[in-house]
Structure formats: structure tokens, C-alpha cells
Amino acid sequence: MADGDQGQRAAAVFDVLGPVYEKAFAHSEAHLASLEWLLGRLAPGSRVLDVGSGTGRPTASTLAAAGHDVLGIDVSSVMVELATRQVPDATFRRADIAEVPLGDGSFDAVCVYFSLLQMSREQQSGLIRRLARCLRPGGSLLLATVPADVEDVEVVFMGQPVRATSFATEDLVSLVNRAGLEVESEHHTMFTPAHPGAVAEPHVFLYCRQEPTA
Numbered sequence: 536m537a538d539g540d541q542g543q544r545a546a547a548v549f550d551v552l553g554p555v556y557e558k559a560f561a562h563s564e565a566h567l568a569s570l571e572w573l574l575g576r577l578a579p580g581s582r583v584l585d586v587g588s589g590t591g592r593p594t595a596s597t598l599a600a601a602g603h604d605v606l607g608i609d610v611s612s613v614m615v616e617l618a619t620r621q622v623p624d625a626t627f628r629r630a631d632i633a634e635v636p637l638g639d640g641s642f643d644a645v646c647v648y649f650s651l652l653q654m655s656r657e658q659q660s661g662l663i664r665r666l667a668r669c670l671r672p673g674g675s676l677l678l679a680t681v682p683a684d685v686e687d688v689e690v691v692f693m694g695q696p697v698r699a700t701s702f703a704t705e706d707l708v709s710l711v712n713r714a715g716l717e718v719e720s721e722h723h724t725m726f727t728p729a730h731p732g733a734v735a736e737p738h739v740f741l742y743c744r745q746e747p748t749a
Contacts, residue, residue: 554617557590559693559728566648569677569722569740570597573644576675577603581643584608584669586632586662587650591618591625594646599624608632632662637669644675651680652699655687659700660710667714673747676716682707682723682739693730704739716743 560566570593577583581603585594588607595605595618605625609615615629628635632650645666651659666676682704690699702710708718722740727733 554590555693555730556614557592557617559730559733560726561593562729563726563738565722565724565726565738565740566679567593567597569679569742570594572742573646573675573677574598574601577601577644580604582606582641583644583646584637584642584666585625586645586647586666588618588627589614589648591622591627594648595625595627596622598646608635633658637665639668640671641669642674643671644677645670646677648677648679649681651678652701653697654700656700656702659702663710663716664714667711667716667745670716670745672745674745676711676741676743676745678707678711678741678743679738680707681736683737693728693733707739708741711741711743716745718743 574597579602583598583603583605585605585607588595588609591607595607598605599622607618607625607627608630609618609627610629610631612629615627618625618627647666651662654662670676681701683701684703684706686700687698690697704721708721711718718741720742722742724738725735726738727735
């Protein structure tokens with residue numbers, strides 16, 4: 536499947552979900568805890584990239600409220616409109632992250648919360664390498680996903696049919712390491728979205744760091 540086709544499918548799903556997605560995931564304690572970890576590492580006025588920024592909450596809103604310069608990228612025009620309205624202190628762009636130029640060392644931190652799952656493994660690997668390069672020395676990357684050894688399987692997500700691809704945790708950690716990032720810690724949890732018919736799903740949060748230069 537072409538990259539553009541996958542981006543269009545993801546956009547269609549999240550255009551439909553809109554604010555319902557935010558409500559379903561708003562009570563994720565693991566997500567909020569990871570943001571607290573990141574806030575403790577950032578210097579004042581840090582530049583942060585939020586990949587798959589959704590409605591802007593809680594990621595961009597939390598970081599912008601702390602005085603950081605946040606750029607959110609999302610393929611869904613509905614999500615970008617919501618985020619722009621809800622988090623006016625951050626900047627949001629509707630775009631496929633695969634098509635966004637990322638200068639080497641241009642961000643202090645990158646957040647990637649569950650935005651890889653509709654990409655192929657090749658695309659996920661390539662994106663993580665690009666995100667690692669766009670981090671400044673000593674920068675942080677937060678990566679959250681559903682860990683599973685699956686490729687292009689059809690699932691129903693909040694009532695919407697999607698095709699999902701992921702990695703088992705150990706393979707994801709290896710991928711991140713090969714990109715030049717150190718996984719300082721990982722957090723595993725089970726989470727049930729607040730949505731009719733939702734079931735508990737495994738989540739893994741990787742707390743990663745770009746090695747500082749000597």
C-alpha cells in the first residue's frame with residue numbers, strides 16, 4: 536500500500552472520531568505520567584514535536600502550558616481544527632509526517648503517542664530513524680504504542696475498521712536502539728478506552744534519550 540493511501544485512511548478514521556477520541560483516552564494515567572517525566576527533563580522554552588497530535592490534549596496542552604514551543608502534526612483536518620481551537624499557544628499543521636522536512640537537531644523532544652499503528656513496519660522504522668536525527672544531543676523521545684507482533688491486520692478501533700501493524704516490545708526497543716536512541720525505561724499497562732464496547736488493550740511507553748555529544 537502506498538504511503539499516501541495509508542495517510543488518507545488514517546485521516547478518514549480520525550476525522551470521524553474527532554473529540555470522541557480525546558474523551559476515550561483522557562483518563563490514561565500512563566500518558567499523563569510520561570508527560571510529567573518529559574517536563575522534568577526540558578529546559579525552559581524547549582521546542583517539542585508532537586507526531587499525531589490529535590485534539591491537542593493532553594500532550595500539546597500540557598507542554599504549551601509549561602511554556603514550551605510545540606509543533607503538532609496530524610493527518611486529520613478535523614483533529615487539527617480542534618487542536619488549534621483548544622490549544623492556541625501551540626502550532627498545528629495538517630500533514631503526513633512522512634512528508635514533513637525535519638532538520639537534524641531541530642527539536643529538544645519528540646512525542647509519538649499511538650500514531651505509528653497504521654504505518655507499515657518499514658515506514659515505522661524509517662520514521663523513528665528520522666525522529667532520532669531531528670533530536671538535539673541529549674534530547675528526549677516518548678514513544679507509546681500497542682505492543683504486538685502483527686502486520687497489516689484488520690481490527691475495529693472505536694467502531695472504525697482499521698488495518699494495524701506493530702512490533703513486539705523487544706523488537707521495538709531494538710528498532711529504537713538501532714536509530715541511535717537509548718531506552719532509559721519502559722512502562723507497560725493495560726488500558727480500557729472510555730468508549731462503548733471497548734476492551735482492555737496493552738500499552739507500552741518507551742522513555743528514550745538521544746546520547747549527548749562529548
